[in-house]
Amino acid sequence: MLTKSKFVRHSIVAVAAVATVFITLPAISANAASMTHTFTVLAKGKFEGAGKGEMKGSVTARFTADLTKNRLCYSITSHGITGISGVHIHTGAAGVDGGVAVPLDPMKIGHKGSTCVAVDSKVLADISAHPSMYYFNAHTPMYPNGAVRGQLAKMAG
Numbered sequence: 134m135l136t137k138s139k140f141v142r143h144s145i146v147a148v149a150a151v152a153t154v155f156i157t158l159p160a161i162s163a164n165a166a167s168m169t170h171t172f173t174v175l176a177k178g179k180f181e182g183a184g185k186g187e188m189k190g191s192v193t194a195r196f197t198a199d200l201t202k203n204r205l206c207y208s209i210t211s212h213g214i215t216g217i218s219g220v221h222i223h224t225g226a227a228g229v230d231g232g233v234a235v236p237l238d239p240m241k242i243g244h245k246g247s248t249c250v251a252v253d254s255k256v257l258a259d260i261s262a263h264p265s266m267y268y269f270n271a272h273t274p275m276y277p278n279g280a281v282r283g284q285l286a287k288m289a290g
Contacts, residue, residue, distance in 0.1 A: 168200040170261040174269040176283035181270060182230075187280040190214035192271045196222075196285070197247070198261045205235060205257060206249040209242045211271070214280060217242055219272035226266055227284050234260070234267060260285065 174194040178186030190213025197206045211217060220239045225231030234256055241248040252260075260267050264285035273280045 170198045171288040172196045172264050172285040174283040176281035181279040181282040192281050203254045204249045205252045206247040208247045216273045217271045
Protein backbone atom coordinates (compact mmCIF):
# COMPACT_ATOMS: atom_id res chain seq x y z
CA MET A 134 0.00 0.00 0.00
CA LEU A 135 1.34 3.40 -0.99
CA THR A 136 1.56 5.91 1.75
CA LYS A 137 1.17 9.58 0.98
CA SER A 138 4.96 10.18 1.13
CA LYS A 139 5.72 7.21 -1.16
CA PHE A 140 3.05 8.45 -3.62
CA VAL A 141 4.65 11.90 -3.66
CA ARG A 142 8.11 10.40 -4.24
CA HIS A 143 6.85 8.18 -7.10
CA SER A 144 5.05 11.16 -8.63
CA ILE A 145 8.18 13.30 -8.48
CA VAL A 146 10.23 10.55 -10.14
CA ALA A 147 7.63 10.13 -12.90
CA VAL A 148 7.46 13.89 -13.57
CA ALA A 149 11.27 14.06 -13.67
CA ALA A 150 11.42 11.20 -16.18
CA VAL A 151 8.86 12.84 -18.47
CA ALA A 152 10.64 16.21 -18.20
CA THR A 153 13.94 14.58 -19.15
CA VAL A 154 12.37 13.19 -22.33
CA PHE A 155 10.96 16.58 -23.34
CA ILE A 156 14.23 18.36 -22.59
CA THR A 157 16.25 15.80 -24.56
CA LEU A 158 13.99 15.68 -27.67
CA PRO A 159 14.93 19.12 -29.05
CA ALA A 160 18.62 18.25 -28.73
CA ILE A 161 18.08 15.00 -30.63
CA SER A 162 16.06 16.78 -33.32
CA ALA A 163 18.68 19.52 -33.69
CA ASN A 164 21.45 16.93 -33.98
CA ALA A 165 19.55 14.98 -36.66
CA ALA A 166 18.83 18.19 -38.56
CA SER A 167 22.53 19.08 -38.63
CA MET A 168 23.20 15.77 -40.37
CA THR A 169 21.11 16.82 -43.39
CA HIS A 170 22.12 19.65 -45.74
CA THR A 171 20.27 20.98 -48.76
CA PHE A 172 21.88 22.69 -51.75
CA THR A 173 20.55 24.31 -54.89
CA VAL A 174 22.11 25.02 -58.26
CA LEU A 175 21.21 27.16 -61.24
CA ALA A 176 23.48 25.93 -64.04
CA LYS A 177 23.97 28.09 -67.13
CA GLY A 178 26.19 27.97 -70.18
CA LYS A 179 27.92 31.25 -69.32
CA PHE A 180 29.47 29.54 -66.26
CA GLU A 181 30.87 26.65 -68.29
CA GLY A 182 34.42 26.95 -69.62
CA ALA A 183 34.63 30.73 -69.97
CA GLY A 184 31.22 31.00 -71.60
CA LYS A 185 31.67 28.09 -74.02
CA GLY A 186 28.51 26.31 -72.93
CA GLU A 187 24.90 26.18 -74.12
CA MET A 188 23.56 29.73 -73.93
CA LYS A 189 19.89 29.02 -74.67
CA GLY A 190 18.82 27.12 -71.58
CA SER A 191 19.60 26.19 -68.02
CA VAL A 192 19.36 23.34 -65.55
CA THR A 193 18.20 23.63 -61.95
CA ALA A 194 18.99 21.06 -59.30
CA ARG A 195 18.28 20.51 -55.64
CA PHE A 196 20.43 18.20 -53.55
CA THR A 197 19.95 16.87 -50.03
CA ALA A 198 22.98 15.33 -48.36
CA ASP A 199 22.12 12.85 -45.61
CA LEU A 200 25.30 12.33 -43.59
CA THR A 201 23.77 9.57 -41.44
CA LYS A 202 22.94 7.42 -44.48
CA ASN A 203 25.87 8.55 -46.70
CA ARG A 204 23.59 9.38 -49.56
CA LEU A 205 22.81 12.33 -51.78
CA CYS A 206 19.26 12.74 -53.03
CA TYR A 207 18.59 14.97 -56.00
CA SER A 208 15.99 16.42 -58.29
CA ILE A 209 17.10 17.92 -61.63
CA THR A 210 15.04 19.93 -64.12
CA SER A 211 16.18 21.01 -67.58
CA HIS A 212 14.92 24.30 -69.03
CA GLY A 213 15.36 24.41 -72.80
CA ILE A 214 18.26 21.95 -73.05
CA THR A 215 17.64 18.56 -74.64
CA GLY A 216 19.79 15.51 -75.14
CA ILE A 217 21.59 15.69 -71.79
CA SER A 218 23.93 12.73 -71.70
CA GLY A 219 25.70 13.25 -68.39
CA VAL A 220 25.26 15.07 -65.08
CA HIS A 221 27.83 15.26 -62.29
CA ILE A 222 29.01 17.08 -59.21
CA HIS A 223 32.68 18.05 -59.64
CA THR A 224 35.32 19.40 -57.31
CA GLY A 225 36.28 22.99 -58.09
CA ALA A 226 35.66 26.57 -57.08
CA ALA A 227 33.94 28.96 -59.49
CA GLY A 228 35.86 29.04 -62.78
CA VAL A 229 38.08 26.09 -61.83
CA ASP A 230 37.58 22.71 -63.52
CA GLY A 231 37.85 19.59 -61.40
CA GLY A 232 37.26 15.88 -61.39
CA VAL A 233 33.92 14.14 -60.93
CA ALA A 234 33.10 13.82 -57.23
CA VAL A 235 29.58 12.37 -57.61
CA PRO A 236 28.23 10.85 -60.83
CA LEU A 237 24.47 11.30 -61.28
CA ASP A 238 21.94 9.63 -63.57
CA PRO A 239 20.91 11.82 -66.55
CA MET A 240 17.88 9.58 -67.08
CA LYS A 241 16.42 11.00 -63.85
CA ILE A 242 16.18 14.58 -65.18
CA GLY A 243 12.62 15.76 -64.77
CA HIS A 244 11.78 12.69 -62.66
CA LYS A 245 9.01 13.40 -60.16
CA GLY A 246 10.41 13.24 -56.67
CA SER A 247 14.07 12.69 -55.95
CA THR A 248 16.61 10.04 -56.73
CA CYS A 249 19.31 9.03 -54.24
CA VAL A 250 22.85 7.82 -54.75
CA ALA A 251 25.36 6.43 -52.24
CA VAL A 252 28.36 8.72 -51.71
CA ASP A 253 31.60 8.15 -49.82
CA SER A 254 31.17 9.61 -46.33
CA LYS A 255 34.27 11.84 -46.57
CA VAL A 256 33.19 13.27 -49.94
CA LEU A 257 29.66 13.92 -48.69
CA ALA A 258 30.92 15.58 -45.51
CA ASP A 259 33.23 17.83 -47.54
CA ILE A 260 30.44 18.82 -49.94
CA SER A 261 28.26 19.65 -46.93
CA ALA A 262 30.96 21.70 -45.25
CA HIS A 263 32.23 23.48 -48.41
CA PRO A 264 29.50 23.46 -51.08
CA SER A 265 30.96 26.43 -52.98
CA MET A 266 34.03 24.30 -53.70
CA TYR A 267 31.87 21.96 -55.80
CA TYR A 268 29.94 22.51 -59.00
CA PHE A 269 27.23 20.73 -60.91
CA ASN A 270 27.32 20.42 -64.67
CA ALA A 271 25.39 18.77 -67.47
CA HIS A 272 26.83 17.46 -70.74
CA THR A 273 25.27 17.06 -74.20
CA PRO A 274 26.68 15.56 -77.42
CA MET A 275 27.14 19.11 -78.73
CA TYR A 276 28.93 20.14 -75.50
CA PRO A 277 30.77 17.00 -74.34
CA ASN A 278 32.92 18.98 -71.87
CA GLY A 279 29.86 20.65 -70.34
CA ALA A 280 26.79 22.46 -71.59
CA VAL A 281 25.89 24.23 -68.31
CA ARG A 282 27.53 24.67 -64.94
CA GLY A 283 26.68 26.09 -61.52
CA GLN A 284 28.28 26.18 -58.09
CA LEU A 285 26.50 24.45 -55.23
CA ALA A 286 24.97 26.81 -52.68
CA LYS A 287 23.45 25.97 -49.30
CA MET A 288 19.75 26.66 -49.06
CA ALA A 289 18.81 29.19 -46.43
CA GLY A 290 16.58 28.03 -43.63
